[in-house]
Amino acid sequence: MGMNNSIGYYPGCSCSKNGLAKYYGESTVKILEHLGLKVSEIEDWNCCGSSLYRVIDEKKAYLLAGRNLVLAKKKSVEKIVVPCPACCISLTKTLQKIREDKELEKKFVEVYNTGKEDLSRIVVKHVVDFILNDVGLDKIEENVKNKFEDLKVGVYYGCQITRPYASFDDPEFPSSLERILSTTGVATIESAMKTKCCGGLLMLTNEEEVLKIIEKIMNSYIDRGAQCIVTACPLCHLNLELAKNILMKKYDVRYDIPILYFTQILGLSLGLESRDLGVSREDFEKISRKIVLTARR
Template structure:
């Protein structure tokens, strides 16, 4: 299996542990991710706030480069990238005005985009293309006894709930269970983590982050699994401030791909787990075999 791959800025910066764990896990499963040549920033939510058409042009350059690779699908792990690229596809389809501007911009740059190529998330690829059975076969160190709160965040499931439900997604739950982990019921799984508000308006943003962490602790989770670099950063990097304001909520937040890597027996050092502010404890000892 071969896919075009759009990492996005975060996976080269604050979220580099995501890419560090994603690539070896995919390789282990025989999935080849081919990084787009000279991709640019997707625009995220900030760009859309300034200029809609330019935001679409920005995203469309990546889509055009992706289409040129001849791959079937484009894979992107960051929630913001996933949403922006999908949203641009929808805008190009629905708005003739934006389509016109974007096509002019692409033509001027010698690029073409047909609008057909699906933009997908690694979680979707893993569960629906690779399949849980294949993943189960690769598990050498089951996560037995590890209680995980599955946290999806917002932009992968909303508003384009393409592969899972907008309110109660279950793909990651099933994936984690396949790894042998105990999935903690976590009804806050699609609540907002605060997004960029943690930096811009900490009073508002951090409150949202705090609720997510506190409830994960209350429900007995050992670790929170995320699918988004911004969620991971918010849930991981503000424990100082959170503790000062509300008291400690000591729980690590890792990428679901890091947990997969552990279950596949990949060395911890290769999975970027040391990049966490709140480190994950070593896996609980496996129960003795009968």
């Protein structure tokens, strides 16, 4: 990793300090720093527009997402690391669209004085892709301080992390998270529903339907003994938390398991403090009995 200064970080609204997935963003930055990688937040970034803004105005949605690429380019950033899969899609799609659509490119030159040649070297990567394929498992293994002993972790990818543009893993049966978590000693729990959609924003508009889907997803892990579920998406995390609250009122303790970000488990394993990773005291107590200190050579 020679060119550290060329790595940009795009938190997106959810993972920013005012977002509901603030601890996903914080734990991501903490572990990357801990592993010796300097990532700098893209200054004055704006919302990627998600899938919602494209419903209002398609071209403006690309200009909106593209502003972040232009800002990155100005700072000579070549690789943008993104924790939110939806942001990843918006940025990737915009890059793709600028290459294909001459009219859109013209608009970019007009508004930002930036064309496709200027943006062509930028690569957008989800943080799972970045940790596995750029940082590498060797680097993580060197830095692991604590191993979890017999903690059964349900690994839930959600839908957009590997679909439709990502090429770093299988779109339906990915294994990147299991490989990353294998360094921490946890036992990962497989589920046929690991890339089933959590319902996303429909949780707000169609709660009843979405709750049924999430109940099935959570059951697929809990039935197999999962003691916590990890996610790599702010919206999956929020939806699982919301559903957990509702399901607990209905079924009591069955659904009372921590929903964590994979970066929190990885961070604890690297020896970072739970409070720096945003792991609540309650959740930490549930999983910490499973941590053993590994004596370093």
